[in-house]
Amino acid sequence: ELKVEQNPLFLSMQEGKNYTIYCNYSTTSDRLYWYRQDPGKSLESLFVLLSNGAVKQEGRLMASLDTKARLSTLHITAAVHDLSATYFCAVDMSRYGGSQGNLIFGKGTKLSVKP
Amino acid sequence: DAMVIQNPRYQVTQFGKPVTLSCSQTLNHNVMYWYQQKSSQAPKLLFHYYDKDFNNEADTPDNFQSRRPNTSFCFLDIRSPGLGDAAMYLCATSSALGTYEQYFGPGTRLTVT
Numbered sequence: 001e002l003k004v005e006q007n008p009l010f011l012s013m014q015e016g017k018n019y020t021i022y023c024n025y026s027t028t029s030d031r032l033y034w035y036r037q038d039p040g041k042s043l044e045s046l047f048v049l050l051s052n053g054a055v056k057q058e059g060r061l062m063a064s065l066d067t068k069a070r071l072s073t074l075h076i077t078a079a080v081h082d083l084s085a086t087y088f089c090a091v092d093m094s095r096y097g098g099s100q101g102n103l104i105f106g107k108g109t110k111l112s113v114k115p
Numbered sequence: 116d117a118m119v120i121q122n123p124r125y126q127v128t129q130f131g132k133p134v135t136l137s138c139s140q141t142l143n144h145n146v147m148y149w150y151q152q153k154s155s156q157a158p159k160l161l162f163h164y165y166d167k168d169f170n171n172e173a174d175t176p177d178n179f180q181s182r183r184p185n186t187s188f189c190f191l192d193i194r195s196p197g198l199g200d201a202a203m204y205l206c207a208t209s210s211a212l213g214t215y216e217q218y219f220g221p222g223t224r225l226t227v228t
Contacts, residue, residue: 031215042205043158043219050214088157092215102148102170103217105157 002026004091006106013079013113021109023072023089031092032072033103034063036085043088047074079113086110118142119220121206127226128196136191136223138206147189148217149181150205158205164189165211193225201227 003026013019023032031050035043047056049065049072056063060083062075072089090103119140128134138147145166150158162171164183178200180192193200203224207217 033216035219040224042222043207043217045216045218048214048216102160102163105159107157 002029002091002093002104004089004104004106006089006109009107009109011109011111013076013111015080015113015115016078018078019076021074021076021087021089021111023074023106025070025072025091027070028067029070029091030094032065033090033092034072034074035088035090035105037088037108038085046087074109076111079111081113081115084111084113119206119208119218121204121220121223123223124221125224125226127228128193129228130198131195134193134196134225136193136204136206136225138189138191138220139187140206140208140218140220141187142208142210142218143186144208144210144218145186146209146211146215147183148207148209149179149189149191150207151200152203152205152222154202161191196225196227198227201225 005024007022034046036046037043047063052067054065060077065072086108088105088108090105093102093104122137148163149161152158160172161175162181178194182190203222205222206220209215209217
């Protein structure tokens with residue numbers, strides 16, 4: 001069974017600080033995605049990571065993928081209040097009998113950035 | 116702008132009264148998904164269409180059905196909603212020609228009274 005674990009599940013940080021969210025998954029997968037969700041809203045795609053060693057950056061967020069370690073990280077640099085949201089990683093299930101593109105989501109990391 | 120649209124945004128239904136949620140897309144994506152997301156939980160895939168091919172997740176209750184009459188539209192039918200079906204229902208689309216990155220609609224929040 002494919003499992004996707006995120007930690008921490010809750011993260012309270014001060015503006016200006018750096019932090020990393022971790023996403024571990026139990027067996028090999030070809031694709032990993034990061035999404036952001038604001039309270040009561042839908043999911044917004046942040047990053048698509050398709051290969052070992054992939055690194056993508058957008059503003060204060062940087063995501064990386066290590067397929068050998070089955071680990072993805074979402075690094076936050078100099079956090080600002082606007083980054084407060086829940087962040088989900090999701091792994092493609094296609095190697096486990098699912099269709100390509102079918103995702104299993106982690107439980108999400110609820111980030112709160114305080115002044 | 117190309118987008119995924121869901122209607123209604125908020126739906127209140129009575130226990131046991133059938134309800135239909137709608138999703139449309141202008142992205143011309145061939146894959147459409149329905150997710151259920153309960154409060155403070157991750158989205159859970161209910162089913163998806165690859166073109167006209169319907170794929171049901173093994174643990175999706177029979178109470179949930181779906182229709183995709185054409186590329187642009189997809190419907191979620193809940194035949195007899197229970198209190199436990201109250202949730203946000205998210206529609207998403209992706210293209211099998213690319214990265215399968217999923218684009219989500221704004222969601223429909225379903226309340227069951």
